[in-house]
Amino acid sequence: MDGIFAPLRAGALTLRALRPEDAAQLHRLVNDWEVARMLARVPFPYPRELADEWIASTRAQIEAGTAWHLAIMREDALVGCVGLTTTRDAPRHAELGYWVGRRHWGQGIGPEAAGRLARWALANLDLDVIHASVLEENKRSAAVLARIGFVPDGMAEQDFTARNARLPVRRFRAGRAELSAPAGQPAPEAAPQAGPAAAPGANLLLVAACALIDSDGRVLLARRPEGKPMAGLWEFPGGKLAPGETPEEALIRELKEELGIDVSAACLAPFAFASHPLEGRHLLMPLYLCRRWAGTVEGREGQALAWVRPGKLGDYAMPPADKPLVALLRDFL
Numbered sequence: 001m002d003g004i005f006a007p008l009r010a011g012a013l014t015l016r017a018l019r020p021e022d023a024a025q026l027h028r029l030v031n032d033w034e035v036a037r038m039l040a041r042v043p044f045p046y047p048r049e050l051a052d053e054w055i056a057s058t059r060a061q062i063e064a065g066t067a068w069h070l071a072i073m074r075e076d077a078l079v080g081c082v083g084l085t086t087t088r089d090a091p092r093h094a095e096l097g098y099w100v101g102r103r104h105w106g107q108g109i110g111p112e113a114a115g116r117l118a119r120w121a122l123a124n125l126d127l128d129v130i131h132a133s134v135l136e137e138n139k140r141s142a143a144v145l146a147r148i149g150f151v152p153d154g155m156a157e158q159d160f161t162a163r164n165a166r167l168p169v170r171r172f173r174a175g176r177a178e179l180s181a182p183a184g185q186p187a188p189e190a191a192p193q194a195g196p197a198a199a200p201g202a203n204l205l206l207v208a209a210c211a212l213i214d215s216d217g218r219v220l221l222a223r224r225p226e227g228k229p230m231a232g233l234w235e236f237p238g239g240k241l242a243p244g245e246t247p248e249e250a251l252i253r254e255l256k257e258e259l260g261i262d263v264s265a266a267c268l269a270p271f272a273f274a275s276h277p278l279e280g281r282h283l284l285m286p287l288y289l290c291r292r293w294a295g296t297v298e299g300r301e302g303q304a305l306a307w308v309r310p311g312k313l314g315d316y317a318m319p320p321a322d323k324p325l326v327a328l329l330r331d332f333l
């Protein structure tokens with residue numbers, strides 16, 4: 001087990017931190033002209049010692065929180081690498097790259113691994129946009145990015161060490177809207193038809209949310225987990241109303257399920273509401289304040305939680321519907 005990064009599963013693959021003992025396998029796969037010639041920063045021939053240095057540097061970067069270069073493992077074999085590097089000059093942006101050993105091409109490893117890391121990164125790092133570049137002639141890699149959901153973002157030029165040349169690259173980019181559903185899975189549920197004959201409110205998405213406030217006056221935010229739309233954004237705990245539920249009943253249920261606490265309806269004080277278009281529907285979300293609950297707040301669904309001072313709420317990226325609520329809360333608390 002490796003303490004610096006909890007491995008990610010991606011179908012039959014595992015993405016984990018590179019380890020010193022991977023060096024020989026990594027060297028065998030990357031010291032291949034067919035692989036190295038498509039990669040910007042990889043020399044050819046690739047010196048064996050460089051594999052050791054590279055692996056040590058990737059571990060230091062993970063610990064520093066600046067880049068996540070991971071081994072793509074299938075069973076016990078290293079089949080390639082996938083990496084994400086934060087962009088120093090552009091906060092909330094990062095760059096994705098990957099390569100797969102030649103003997104493992106054509107098996108869907110690239111999209112599976114790159115898609116998984118990209119979705120994990122948007123859900124868990126403070127990012128909004130992921131970029132990627134591929135050599136203009138590298139049609140295979142461009143197709144991989146398109147399959148994951150990346151969209152073209154113009155052309156640029158990059159130095160390619162192994163070719164000793166500056167060459168044209170295609171740029172791609174993806175944000176939450178492009179990457180919200182894992183490849184091959186359906187996008188978020190479709191809106192019901194709301195034609196002229198539809199019942200009033202048929203297009204409304206009713207969600208109840210709550211600002212829990214602790215004895216220090218801090219507000220609880222929860223991070224939307226990977227796999228949900230808007231993964232990685234921070235929100236007020238809560239969720240959709242089930243059929244027949246009142247907003248208070250929905251909130252009491254959601255707070256129990258998500259945070260493991262018991263709240264009574266009498267402790268939910270109506271505060272404000274959000275009204276905002278959302279994925280083809282219209283979100284109507286009452287926000288309650290709650291200062292009293294029983295039990296200890298914990299992320300029961302693996303979601304990250306943060307107790308945030310009202311003045312710091314603006315530091316957390318939240319769904320667009322929440323913006324006016326944050327301003328109201330800051331003024332009120």
Ligand SMILES: Nc1nc2c([nH]c(=O)n2[C@H]2C[C@H](O)[C@@H](COP(=O)(O)OP(=O)(O)OP(=O)(O)O)O2)c(=O)[nH]1
Pocket residue numbers: 207208209228229230234235236237238239240241254278283285319320321322
């Ligand atoms: N809980 C919550 N949802 C919010 C906030 N702001 C915002 O736009 N939303 C949106 C995101 C979602 O589209 C919707 C909540 O739905 P959800 O999918 O999280 O609800 P849920 O817990 O019932 O989840 P699920 O069972 O459908 O997976 O409301 C917020 O501050 N809190």
